[in-house]
Amino acid sequence: MQNITVALDAMGGDFGPRVTVPAAVQALSHFPELKVILVGDRNLITPHLSQLGYQNDARLSIEHCDRVISNSEKPSLALRNSSGSSMGTAIDLVANNAAGACVSGGNTGALMALSRFRLKLLPGIERPALISALPTASGGKTWMLDLGANVSSDADSLFQFAVMGSALAEQYLERPARVAILNIGAEEIKGNDLVKRCAEMLSQTQSVHFSGYTEGNQLLHDSADVVVCDGFVGNICLKACEGTAQLFIDKLKSHMMSSSIKGWIARKLFSGLFTELKTLNPDQYNGASLLGLRGIVIKSHGSADVPAVVNAIGEAVHEVKRQVPSRISDRLEAVLLERHY
Amino acid sequence: MQNITVALDAMGGDFGPRVTVPAAVQALSHFPELKVILVGDRNLITPHLSQLGYQNDARLSIEHCDRVISNSEKPSLALRNSSGSSMGTAIDLVANNAAGACVSGGNTGALMALSRFRLKLLPGIERPALISALPTASGGKTWMLDLGANVSSDADSLFQFAVMGSALAEQYLERPARVAILNIGAEEIKGNDLVKRCAEMLSQTQSVHFSGYTEGNQLLHDSADVVVCDGFVGNICLKACEGTAQLFIDKLKSHMMSSSIKGWIARKLFSGLFTELKTLNPDQYNGASLLGLRGIVIKSHGSADVPAVVNAIGEAVHEVKRQVPSRISDRLEAVLLERHY
Numbered sequence: 001m002q003n004i005t006v007a008l009d010a011m012g013g014d015f016g017p018r019v020t021v022p023a024a025v026q027a028l029s030h031f032p033e034l035k036v037i038l039v040g041d042r043n044l045i046t047p048h049l050s051q052l053g054y055q056n057d058a059r060l061s062i063e064h065c066d067r068v069i070s071n072s073e074k075p076s077l078a079l080r081n082s083s084g085s086s087m088g089t090a091i092d093l094v095a096n097n098a099a100g101a102c103v104s105g106g107n108t109g110a111l112m113a114l115s116r117f118r119l120k121l122l123p124g125i126e127r128p129a130l131i132s133a134l135p136t137a138s139g140g141k142t143w144m145l146d147l148g149a150n151v152s153s154d155a156d157s158l159f160q161f162a163v164m165g166s167a168l169a170e171q172y173l174e175r176p177a178r179v180a181i182l183n184i185g186a187e188e189i190k191g192n193d194l195v196k197r198c199a200e201m202l203s204q205t206q207s208v209h210f211s212g213y214t215e216g217n218q219l220l221h222d223s224a225d226v227v228v229c230d231g232f233v234g235n236i237c238l239k240a241c242e243g244t245a246q247l248f249i250d251k252l253k254s255h256m257m258s259s260s261i262k263g264w265i266a267r268k269l270f271s272g273l274f275t276e277l278k279t280l281n282p283d284q285y286n287g288a289s290l291l292g293l294r295g296i297v298i299k300s301h302g303s304a305d306v307p308a309v310v311n312a313i314g315e316a317v318h319e320v321k322r323q324v325p326s327r328i329s330d331r332l333e334a335v336l337l338e339r340h341y
Numbered sequence: 342m343q344n345i346t347v348a349l350d351a352m353g354g355d356f357g358p359r360v361t362v363p364a365a366v367q368a369l370s371h372f373p374e375l376k377v378i379l380v381g382d383r384n385l386i387t388p389h390l391s392q393l394g395y396q397n398d399a400r401l402s403i404e405h406c407d408r409v410i411s412n413s414e415k416p417s418l419a420l421r422n423s424s425g426s427s428m429g430t431a432i433d434l435v436a437n438n439a440a441g442a443c444v445s446g447g448n449t450g451a452l453m454a455l456s457r458f459r460l461k462l463l464p465g466i467e468r469p470a471l472i473s474a475l476p477t478a479s480g481g482k483t484w485m486l487d488l489g490a491n492v493s494s495d496a497d498s499l500f501q502f503a504v505m506g507s508a509l510a511e512q513y514l515e516r517p518a519r520v521a522i523l524n525i526g527a528e529e530i531k532g533n534d535l536v537k538r539c540a541e542m543l544s545q546t547q548s549v550h551f552s553g554y555t556e557g558n559q560l561l562h563d564s565a566d567v568v569v570c571d572g573f574v575g576n577i578c579l580k581a582c583e584g585t586a587q588l589f590i591d592k593l594k595s596h597m598m599s600s601s602i603k604g605w606i607a608r609k610l611f612s613g614l615f616t617e618l619k620t621l622n623p624d625q626y627n628g629a630s631l632l633g634l635r636g637i638v639i640k641s642h643g644s645a646d647v648p649a650v651v652n653a654i655g656e657a658v659h660e661v662k663r664q665v666p667s668r669i670s671d672r673l674e675a676v677l678l679e680r681h682y
Contacts, residue, residue: 148525152534184489184492184576187412189413189450191492193493216578216581217580217587220588221584232574233574235557236524236556236570237557238557239558240578240581240582241557241585243560243561244560244581245585245589247561248586251614251617255611255614265610266611269606273592273596280589280592
């Protein structure tokens with residue numbers, strides 16, 4: 001069994017080591033091939049390890065650094081001051097091949113800027129993109145990108161997102177992924193120039209299985225395997241799904257938590273429904289990948305709890321196993337060959 | 342009591358007169374001050390009136406026209422060929438003051454192009470915008486615009502949307518409306534140039550109560566009274582909320598519809614919750630207003646059923662009573678004065 005080393009930004013996210021340290025320990029028990037490097041302030045990390053009764057072993061190490069990049073720090077400033085920060089160091093461990101992937105719940109803009117600068121982009125990629133899997137009504141998954149790595153994109157970038165999304169999704173699907181562009185209507189005449197130009201490019205490409213436009217209300221309804229959009233739209237749209245799902249789950253929960261006899265019956269009979277609805281909240285997954293880099297970077301939710309950070313580490317393990325960057329690279333090469341010859 | 346005349350595009354929407362005719366008849370019984378002009382093919386309208394046993398009276402008339410603008414027709418083509426179409430004629434009735442408002446469930450792009458051409462924009466407005474009210478967790482409403490009248494916007498247009506949205510929302514709220522811009526984060530550094538420029542303009546304006554940025558997951562959570570965004574983002578985001586809501590409602594429904602004893606219990610336990618969840622689906626409201634015109638135009642969902650079209654007619658009645666275009670005009674004048682002096 002090949003070892004997989006993940007560098008975890010222990011200071012990232014809203015809760016820092018209080019969540020990342022127990023998550024690292026749990027992840028080690030889930031994934032026997034895993035080694036974790038906790039990157040951050042040793043003085044803040046070790047008390048949590050002691051609290052868990054964790055004995056130092058060869059699978060868990062600490063890479064000490066003093067600085068943390070705050071959530072309000074501008075990416076340009078973070079880039080200049082990244083030296084000695086937990087996020088910068090975690091990315092450096094990947095750049096230096098000391099880790100196969102890094103995971104951070106810190107400032108998204110800074111994570112993208114630092115990753116791009118330290119790891120470099122894959123040939124043929126102009127902008128990295130954040131991708132995540134959304135649950136669908138039938139129990140499947142739809143991968144959506146970009147979820148906010150970029151605040152604006154051109155048609156070439158959107159096209160590259162489609163190629164990268166296909167390459168990632170097909171690692172799970174093991175069949176060609178149906179790729180759709182998120183738009184305000186399914187008809188060909190609908191949309192802005194960006195989506196129209198990207199649609200034209202995709203419809204001329206054999207190596208991506210383009211299925212046309214999809215709309216916001218089709219996202220959780222299996223309309224495509226990969227949904228492509230610019231980062232501004234993707235971020236807002238994903239959060240809109242999450243906010244609506246949470247509202248509905250909260251309403252059901254308040255019925256089930258009622259202390260009345262009705263609440264008791266609901267809990268006894270319909271706990272399955274509650275679980276089902278929770279699995280349909282796109283928020284349940286944690287661990288969005290930053291695709292397009294020469295290394296694996298996983299963004300964890302800032303508000304992620306322990307199981308969610310374990311998921312993000314699991315995503316990192318999975319991508320290392322599947323060698324996602326080189327899969328994307330191969331796919332891009334095929335597309336570029338097709339487009340140029 | 343002042344009469345209010347609404348021109349209803351009887352051919353618009355997925356079901357045409359089969360839905361619009363019964364909706365007109367129901368609306369007449371709901372609103373005693375209402376008169377309806379059914380605009381469309383008399384030969385297709387009258388059988389539905391007969392079927393309802395409706396006797397012609399002074400409150401319901403038919404304006405005959407042969408042509409229907411299809412959903413796939415490009416707005417530019419619709420504009421050239423609009424003469425004698427049900428949509429074009431309904432708008433003309435407003436332009437000629439024969440009706441106080443028109444309602445159509447037809448092609449949105451065509452409705453916007455025709456309305457703009459025939460009714461003209463209010464002074465100070467560069468682009469009209471589609472606005473609709475979304476239900477919120479606390480039982481309130483949040484007005485959101487633009488929902489797709491434009492596929493792209495500049496900061497000036499977004500600013501004008503904020504002014505128009507405030508003027509409309511305050512007709513209902515009877516207090517200053519909190520206006521937020523939809524963005525990918527609440528922090529000031531987040532977002533694209535469009536939202537940053539609009540935020541700067543709004544923060545310098547006394548006559549709009551600007552409350553900062555809001556995110557997709559806050560939309561149904563009372564974060565603002567008016568949420569401003571460009572039409573591409575707004576349309577996708579609203580549909581994402583609707584699609585998620587529908588998914589959750591369908592899951593609950595499938596439990597309640599089961600013929601087992603559990604289904605019977607679920608119906609007993611969850612009928613109140615089911616009704617509550619349905620009222621939280623943004624899709625429940627019908628009748629988005631096209632703001633910024635010198636006349637009232639209400640867009641009904643293409644898939645609207647009879648009660649939904651009655652709602653859209655109700656929205657038209659409400660806006661005529663409140664004289665929404667002149668309220669917007671007054672508000673714009675105040676803002677322009679403030680900005681120039």
